[in-house]
Amino acid sequence: MTNKQFAPATQxxxxxxxxxxxxxxxxxxxxxxIASGTGEHATYFAPLLKPRKWLxxxxxxxxxxxxTAWSQEVASDNLYPPIELDASLPxxxxxxxxxxxxxxxxxANINMIHISPWAACLGLMAGAGRIxxxxxxxxxxGPYKLDGKHTAPSNEAFDASLKSQNPEWGVRNLDDVIxxxxxxxxxxxxxxxxxxxxxxxxxxxx
Ligand SMILES: C[S@@+](CC[C@H](N)C(=O)[O-])C[C@H]1O[C@@H](n2cnc3c(N)ncnc32)[C@H](O)[C@@H]1O
Numbered sequence: 001m002t003n004k005q006f007a008p009a010t011q012x013x014x015x016x017x018x019x020x021x022x023x024x025x026x027x028x029x030x031x032x033x034i035a036s037g038t039g040e041h042a043t044y045f046a047p048l049l050k051p052r053k054w055l056x057x058x059x060x061x062x063x064x065x066x067x068t069a070w071s072q073e074v075a076s077d078n079l080y081p082p083i084e085l086d087a088s089l090p091x092x093x094x095x096x097x098x099x100x101x102x103x104x105x106x107x108a109n110i111n112m113i114h115i116s117p118w119a120a121c122l123g124l125m126a127g128a129g130r131i132x133x134x135x136x137x138x139x140x141x142g143p144y145k146l147d148g149k150h151t152a153p154s155n156e157a158f159d160a161s162l163k164s165q166n167p168e169w170g171v172r173n174l175d176d177v178i179x180x181x182x183x184x185x186x187x188x189x190x191x192x193x194x195x196x197x198x199x200x201x202x203x204x205x206x
Contacts, residue, residue: 002069003062003065003066003068003069004038004039004066004069004070004073005037005038005039005062005063005066006038006040007037007038007040009111010037010038010040010041010044011040012195012196013110013141013194013195013196013198014040014041014044014045016194016195017041017045017110017141017194017200018044018045018048018049020139020192020194020200020202021045021049021108021139022049024137024139024189024202025049025052025105025106025137025139026052026105026106026135026136026137027051027052028051028052028103028105029052029053029103029104029105029106030052030053030054030055030080030102030103030104030105031045031049031052031053031054031055031104031105031106031107031108032055032057032094032104032106032107032108032131033054033055033056033057033107033108033109033110034057034085034087034107034108034109034112034124034127035057035058035087035109035110035111035112035116036056036057036058036063036067036082037058037063037066037110037111038063038066038067038070039056039063039066039067039068039069039070039071039082040070041110042054042056042067042070042071042079042082043067043070043071043073043074043076043079044074045108046076046078046079047074047076047078047079049078050076050078051078052078052105053078053079053080053102054076054078054079054080055080055083055094055102055104056079056080056082056083057082057083057084057085057093057094058082058084058085059084059085059086061084063082064082064084067082068081068082083097086120086123087109087112087116087120087121087123087124087127088116088117088119088120088122088123089123090123090126092127092130092131094131095130095131099131104131104132104133104136105132105133105136105137106132106136106137106138106139107124107127107128107131107132107136107137107138107139108139108141109124109138109139109140109141110140110141110142111141111142112124112142113140113142113172113177114142114143114159114162114169114170114171114172115162115169116168116169117166117168117169118168118172121172121177121180122180124138125138125180125181125183125184125186126184128181128184128186128203128205129184129185129186129205132186132205133205134205134206135204135205136204136205137189137202137203137204137205138181138186138202138203138204138205139200139201139202140177140200140201140202140203141194141198141199141200141201142171142172142198142199143155143158143159143171143197143198143199144171144172144173144174144177144199144201145159145171145172145173145174146173146174147173147175148173148175150171151197152197154196154197155171155197158171159171174191174199174201177201178201181203185205185206186203186204186205186206187203187204187205187206188201188202188203189202189203189204190202
């Protein structure tokens, strides 16, 4: 029996995300992935982003088991074992690791802030503000509202379905995310339009 979980969307979006990552990531250092989910992104990106290293994380033990299972199949010597990390907590587990040795240069967060309470986004920004060095990158991917409006009927329907599962979930307004980032010294570098009405949103630490 395998612990591998499958998220078909990762197969559809991974090449487009990789293209952006290659443009915006520092040339060396470790990328901390928050909310790695199945681990399919981690195991796809890690070998293609060498010599950088990739540190996956997720608060869900089933997800961490899946990341481990995928990692065993797609062994890459620059891929760390997954760690437990809940973005909404005031201190992250990774902060008790040797940060100098890890040399975190970027944080990647794909498809999380709409499938978690707003506190997770605020926690993500606070943690990124604490652990990223000056010039460090926060990469985010997902659907967003622009000027408070959905960008496509499919995103509006997705938002309604998220809220029906949990009223604290929902597609976020980009301006609110930018303001939350700014409060933690993370400046918007750029946004990139992605397929299926998603956006890459890239911040840089002051
Ligand atoms: C829709 S999945 C996305 C997973 C993966 N990034 C992808 O794109 O396939 C959302 C993930 O967010 C994680 N998550 C939810 N709340 C979180 C939090 N507060 N901190 C970190 N991760 C969280 C869940 O455990 C889940 O793995």
